Amino acid sequence: MKILIVDDEKRILMLLKQSLQDEGYEVETANDGFEAIERIKKHDFGLVITDLKMSGKDGISVLRETKVLSPRTEVIMITAFSSNETAVTAMKEGVYDYLIKPFDTNELKLLVKRVEEKQQLKRENTKLKEKIETPYDFGNIIGKSASMCKIFDQIKQVALTNTTVMILGESGTGKELISKAIHYNSPRRDKPFIAVHCAAITETLLESELFGHEKGAFTGAHVRKLGRFELAKGGSIFLDEIGEIAPSIQVKLLRVLQEREFFRVGGETVVKADVRVIAATNKDLEQAVKMGEFREDLFYRLNVFPITLPPLKERRDDIPELVRHFVRKFGQERKEINNDVMIYLMQYRWYGNLRELENVMERALIVAGNGPITLSCIPTHIMDERAIPISVNIPDEGVSLESIEHGYILKAIEKAKGNKSKAAKLLGITRRALYSRMERFDRGIISPEMEEEDEDE
Numbered sequence: 001m002k003i004l005i006v007d008d009e010k011r012i013l014m015l016l017k018q019s020l021q022d023e024g025y026e027v028e029t030a031n032d033g034f035e036a037i038e039r040i041k042k043h044d045f046g047l048v049i050t051d052l053k054m055s056g057k058d059g060i061s062v063l064r065e066t067k068v069l070s071p072r073t074e075v076i077m078i079t080a081f082s083s084n085e086t087a088v089t090a091m092k093e094g095v096y097d098y099l100i101k102p103f104d105t106n107e108l109k110l111l112v113k114r115v116e117e118k119q120q121l122k123r124e125n126t127k128l129k130e131k132i133e134t135p136y137d138f139g140n141i142i143g144k145s146a147s148m149c150k151i152f153d154q155i156k157q158v159a160l161t162n163t164t165v166m167i168l169g170e171s172g173t174g175k176e177l178i179s180k181a182i183h184y185n186s187p188r189r190d191k192p193f194i195a196v197h198c199a200a201i202t203e204t205l206l207e208s209e210l211f212g213h214e215k216g217a218f219t220g221a222h223v224r225k226l227g228r229f230e231l232a233k234g235g236s237i238f239l240d241e242i243g244e245i246a247p248s249i250q251v252k253l254l255r256v257l258q259e260r261e262f263f264r265v266g267g268e269t270v271v272k273a274d275v276r277v278i279a280a281t282n283k284d285l286e287q288a289v290k291m292g293e294f295r296e297d298l299f300y301r302l303n304v305f306p307i308t309l310p311p312l313k314e315r316r317d318d319i320p321e322l323v324r325h326f327v328r329k330f331g332q333e334r335k336e337i338n339n340d341v342m343i344y345l346m347q348y349r350w351y352g353n354l355r356e357l358e359n360v361m362e363r364a365l366i367v368a369g370n371g372p373i374t375l376s377c378i379p380t381h382i383m384d385e386r387a388i389p390i391s392v393n394i395p396d397e398g399v400s401l402e403s404i405e406h407g408y409i410l411k412a413i414e415k416a417k418g419n420k421s422k423a424a425k426l427l428g429i430t431r432r433a434l435y436s437r438m439e440r441f442d443r444g445i446i447s448p449e450m451e452e453e454d455e456d457e
Contacts, residue, residue, distance in 0.1 A: 002027075004027075004036060004045045004049070005027060007050070033050075033058060033059070034056055047073065049108070050076075063090065063094070074118070077095050078098065080101040096115060141177050142322050143318040147310040148318060156185070159181075160185075166302050168280070172312075178309065179195075180238075191233070197241060212226045214264050221265075235276070236275065238278045242302065243294060257298070312357065323337065335373060341364075
């Protein structure tokens with residue numbers, strides 16, 4: 001906390017400054033009220049300690065102007081003249097407290113500590129209020145591609161309901177981020193969000209983790225334990241890797257979804273489940289149902305509102321923005337990235353999706369050190385995968401990535417004789433992604449006849 005001490009007696013200023021600096025506070029001083037106000041205009045102080053009687057501008061004036069300039073700043077008044085009138089005036093103007101001279105510096109330290117605790121509590125309450133009242137702004141979910149815009153629309157549609165959601169997608173595509181976006185945009189956002197990674201917990205422990213247990217339910221159950229469904233009361237529970245849970249747990253989970261109630265392990269009392277269920281999996285659950293590995297009735301209970309996340313290789317348009325996001329995340333917002341690096345990153349298939357890209361960028365920043373990110377900072381397998389050799393000579397005036405991309409699209413369409421499906425395969429992207437890029441550039445590069453021919457195939 002930053003403190004300003006105001007007094008026209010230099011000896012008192014130095015004594016109080018040293019005393020509070022010894023406690024670890026950042027302290028500035030002002031010799032009169034005019035100087036104090038000028039400092040308050042330029043700096044953010046958590047606390048102002050001011051003498052009452054000063055020449056020119058007195059402590060009451062400093063108090064009034066401080067509250068106008070910085071309403072959150074607390075003020076402690078010091079005075080050798082104690083009167084009820086002074087106290088009443090100071091209280092009306094918003095003083096935190098006042099000390100009567102002479103006073104023990106320990107008394108002042110105690111007051112300062114209380115101010116610090118009060119302000120810390122205010123900050124925590126403000127953060128909590130912002131979390132409760134501000135909808136999740138998708139700040140950690142990066143993407144402007146058509147597929148991600150569709151995902152954002154789905155989140156907005158389902159968030160305001162209590163509908164069970166199933167999030168489908170490959171490992172590393174950001175399923176937990178999506179689940180949090182749903183929760184924090186819902187009416188339940190001021191209640192708990194509880195995540196359970198089902199595959200990381202054994203079958204015997206998972207039942208207790210989800211539903212809790214009574215004292216004596218099994219060896220080692222010395223006390224009653226509340227499960228995740230109870231801990232998430234009024235909020236949301238995220239069941240990641242739901243396809244990995246054992247049949248015995250599937251039965252109990254089905255009851256929760258159907259009846260909105262359950263029993264603790266070893267318990268006989270019904271516990272109500274006021275919770276929104278969001279599940280996620282990278283498995284093909286329909287195939288698992290056919291194979292008898294997953295209950296069909298549970299699948300349909302979970303799959304009410306499915307959201308399918310595209311793999312990163314199908315949203316290459318988002319890669320440059322994602323790269324910049326991860327660079328910012330690791331605290332190097334101004335880091336230069338060579339153009340040829342971005343080209344290779346956009347060509348790679350990203351088997352590990354967002355998680356792999358994040359790891360690659362973290363490594364690249366370490367290898368780059370204080371210099372730019374060059375091809376030497378990128379793992380060789382990213383460049384080895386593509387058969388297309390790339391040699392880029394960047395002129396002094398720079399180069400446009402969009403023009404390079406535009407050129408590749410033209411070449412691919414020319415090679416495919418206008419067939420968009422074939423052109424997309426040559427570029428390693430989906431036909432929908434090719435359409436999106438064409439709309440950004442020049443849709444006229446394919447004739448109507450070629451479009452008809454393409455759709456006939």
